[in-house]
Amino acid sequence: MKKPFVMGILLALAMGVMSQAYADQVKSLRGANDLDAPSNKVVIKKTQEGREPIARDYVQQPPLIPHKVEGYTINLKFNKCLTCHSWANYKEAGATKISQTHFADREMSVHANVAARRYFCTQCHVPQADAQPLVENTFTPVETIRH
Amino acid sequence: MSKINSILEKLKRPSAASLGSLLIGGFVAGIIFWGGFNTAMEATNQESFCISCHEMRVNVYEEYKNTIHYSNRTGVRATCPDCHVPKEWVHKIVRKIQASNELLHKALGSVDTPEKFEAKRLKLAQNVWKTMKKTDSRECRNCHDFESMDYTKQQRRAMKNHSVGFDDGKTCIDCHKGIAHSLPSMYEVDPSAVVGVGK
Numbered sequence: 001m002k003k004p005f006v007m008g009i010l011l012a013l014a015m016g017v018m019s020q021a022y023a024d025q026v027k028s029l030r031g032a033n034d035l036d037a038p039s040n041k042v043v044i045k046k047t048q049e050g051r052e053p054i055a056r057d058y059v060q061q062p063p064l065i066p067h068k069v070e071g072y073t074i075n076l077k078f079n080k081c082l083t084c085h086s087w088a089n090y091k092e093a094g095a096t097k098i099s100q101t102h103f104a105d106r107e108m109s110v111h112a113n114v115a116a117r118r119y120f121c122t123q124c125h126v127p128q129a130d131a132q133p134l135v136e137n138t139f140t141p142v143e144t145i146r147h
Numbered sequence: 148m149s150k151i152n153s154i155l156e157k158l159k160r161p162s163a164a165s166l167g168s169l170l171i172g173g174f175v176a177g178i179i180f181w182g183g184f185n186t187a188m189e190a191t192n193q194e195s196f197c198i199s200c201h202e203m204r205v206n207v208y209e210e211y212k213n214t215i216h217y218s219n220r221t222g223v224r225a226t227c228p229d230c231h232v233p234k235e236w237v238h239k240i241v242r243k244i245q246a247s248n249e250l251l252h253k254a255l256g257s258v259d260t261p262e263k264f265e266a267k268r269l270k271l272a273q274n275v276w277k278t279m280k281k282t283d284s285r286e287c288r289n290c291h292d293f294e295s296m297d298y299t300k301q302q303r304r305a306m307k308n309h310s311v312g313f314d315d316g317k318t319c320i321d322c323h324k325g326i327a328h329s330l331p332s333m334y335e336v337d338p339s340a341v342v343g344v345g346k
Contacts, residue, residue, distance in 0.1 A: 049302040067304050071214055073325075077332035079340050080325075086339035094307065119342040 045129035054128045057141045062124035063096075069127050074120055081121045082114065188243060194226040200253060203227075206264045210328045217327075230286045230327065231275075238285075269331035276320055284319035291319065 033039055048054075053066040072080035084093035102118035104110045140146075162169060190196060198204040208227075211217050216225040233239050258264040258271075279286070293313055298306045312322060324330065333340045 049304070067302070071326075073329065077334070077341060078325075078330045079333075079342070080330075082340035083333075083337065086337075088337065088339035094311075113339065113341075113343055116342050 045131055047127040047129055051128075056145060057139070059142075059145060064128040065125050066128055069122065072122075074122065079119065079121070085121075086114070188239075191243070191246075192228045192232055194228070197227040202253065202258050202264065206258075206261060207328050214327045225290065225327075229289065233282075233285060234289055238282075268329075269335065272324075272328075272331045276324060279320035280318060287319040287323075 047068045049067050051066070054064050056063060069081075074080065082098070083089055084095040085098050087097050089095070090097035098114060098118075102114050103112070105115040106117055164172075198208045211227075216230070218224075232242055252258065256263075258267055293309070296309065298310060301309065308322070334343070
């Protein structure tokens with residue numbers, strides 16, 4: 001009865017020491033900052049407006065936005081993106097029209113207008129920026145979509 | 148009746164005062180009245196005057212504070228009258244006389260709550276758009292002169308759209324709507340730019 005109890009205590013102590021050791025190695029993306037301290041590296045990324053749109057890296061990737069979207073309002077009564085990218089407006093604006101998939105709701109019934117679940121453009125589409133990968137990696141797009 | 152007659156009689160005859168003192172007196176009075184009039188008009192052409200009414204301060208002014216005309220990299224600011232009051236004297240006087248209608252609606256409380264303002268927003272915005280269209284966006288052009296624009300220094304999208312737009316005879320407001328204030332609900336104007344089942 002006594003032995004398992006002692007073993008348990010020892011195990012708990014060992015785990016405590018080990019997790020402490022691992023905690024020292026963990027490096028969060030915001031740097032080694034105290035939780036209540038502000039991040040010391042806040043760099044606002046510049047939108048790359050002049051360059052051609054960055055190609056997609058995987059088939060289902062939402063295309064990046066090749067222009068600034070600062071101040072573009074999207075709310076219940078108004079969607080600045082759709083004033084150029086809707087099917088009614090894209091030709092005159094010379095913009096890309098939104099994909100037909102955006103008209104289907106979650107039951108896959110297709111509406112005559114953009115579905116509510118696809119209405120908030122910037123939930124998936126982000127402006128292209130000079131962003132570097134946060135973690136070093138060897139990802140390459142599949143050959144069939146590579147440019 | 149006799150008093151009026153005596154005043155009329157006086158006006159019919161030349162004044163007893165010397166011509167010099169009349170001229171100098173008239174000149175000084177002219178400066179005071181004209182200067183006073185213009186100073187008073189300029190006082191109503193200040194942003195602080197515009198936002199002294201809560202209708203402007205809590206609605207359109209708050210919206211404007213998030214836009215590039217309020218805060219930007221070079222620190223050049225366009226205040227309310229820069230866009231909403233013409234610079235040329237005649238046009239300015241006309242606009243100031245029209246503003247008496249705004250005083251009437253201030254007294255009536257037509258937009259004295261955010262809800263009332265929102266209900267009128269489309270109508271109010273369309274009024275401004277119509278005026279801007281009519282004047283070829285005159286107030287924009289006080290600062291943004293398209294003849295001084297260097298298209299090569301503009302972004303790809305701006306370069307293309309500006310040259311096409313100006314060739315088509317478009318004016319600033321045709322595209323640049325809602326750049327300083329929230330836009331009205333698009334349900335009536337452009338249903339393709341709102342969430343809804345469509346029709």
